[in-house]
Amino acid sequence: MQTKEPSLPPLAGIRVIEFAGLGPAPYAGMLLADLGADVLRIDRAGATDLFPVQRAPVDRGRRSLLLDLKAPEAVELALRIAEKADALIEGFRPGVMERLGLGPDIALARNPKLIYARMTGWGQEGPLAKTAGHDLTYLALTGALEAIGPEDGPPVPPLNLIGDMGGGGAFLVIGILAALLERQRSGLGQVVDAAILDGTVSQLAIVLGLKAGGLWGGSRGQNILDGGAPFYRTYRCLDGKYMAVAALEPKFFATLVKGLGLDAAKLAPQQNDRTQWPRMHREFEAIFATKTRGEWASVLEATDACAVPVLDFDEAALYPHNVGRSTFMEEDGNLQPPPAPRFSRSITSLSGHFAPGEGGEDALREWGVQS
Helix, strand or coil: CCCCCCECCCCCCCEEEEECCCCHHHHHHHHHHHCCCEEEEEECCCCCCCCCCCCCHHHCCCEEEECCCCCHHHHHHHHHHHHHCCEEEECCCCCHHHHHCCCHHHHHHHCCCCEEEEEECCCCCCCCCCCCCCHHHHHHCCCCHHHCCCCCCCCCCCCCHHHHHHHHHHHHHHHHHHHHHHHHHHCCCEEEEEEHHHHHHHHCHHHHHHHHCCCCCCCCCCCCCCCCCCCEEEEECCCCCEEEEECCCHHHHHHHHHHCCCCHHHHHHHCCCHHHHHHHHHHHHHHHCCCCHHHHHHHHCCCCCCEEECCCHHHHHHCHHHHHHCCCEEECCEEECCCCCCCCCECCCCCCCCCCCCEHHHHHHHHCCCC
């Protein structure tokens, strides 16, 4: 039987040098730090932030060293740090690190065991590789953006969850962890080329499978996972708030129909009959509009109808299930995501925030790097 005595974080002892950037690369640094890696962020003095938020969750857990990478002595120090690191994260356009004298060939020559992780939007090669972009532009060229939004409206930006965070930062971490495991066999590091474009397409695996099987087509808002199905969408309630319905399986759909006060025996066989979807849409919309979100939640959310209230961030933090599981954390009165995922033995925790230049010298001493 596995012991549940607490142990060190899963990535304790792993050292990462992160070159400060935007979006997905810092998110990857946060994830690695949350899992126990010792991440040292290289910041630029006087650098401006696209989103100037003090103590932002995405910046947590890493000590910082200020370096002017245009100075040869700073580049040399960065390489000495890389010699002591297990992984390096950079999120610049292709060629920037090479021009600084910090490209993978030089870094891996200094440390053959280094995992050199590169985060870009378009990838390291291709016609658009060196052009600017952001989450939305990358999604636009994968097909994902065109598929998100109402049938009679424009495509809707899905925050920056699918591209930056999912296809970018999370896939960068997957690549780093996979390369660290491979290094146990080969004893060698390698370059990880993570592109938001690639990660986003990977996340389309199920949708592309539906398309190949003839179960996805036509305009957005007409398919099973894009709001086209009456049993997989949101509904406006009497108070103007919304309920989310995701009753995909027949037994869950039957429970939903029953909760709405309708005849499950009549409607259940029609669930996947697309000719009936417009009628069901109208009928469900009319029924949901008769009660407030809270009233519908009291009727449906404790059942297998797969129907729950659509909450804003503050409501989500106070929702009983999220409170019971500590799904949100609060620091200085602000919401934060706790480390994820969770482990049966390994303990993960937050190590706080460090301002640019704070804690870096201590990290150098601990890593054995002469500054």
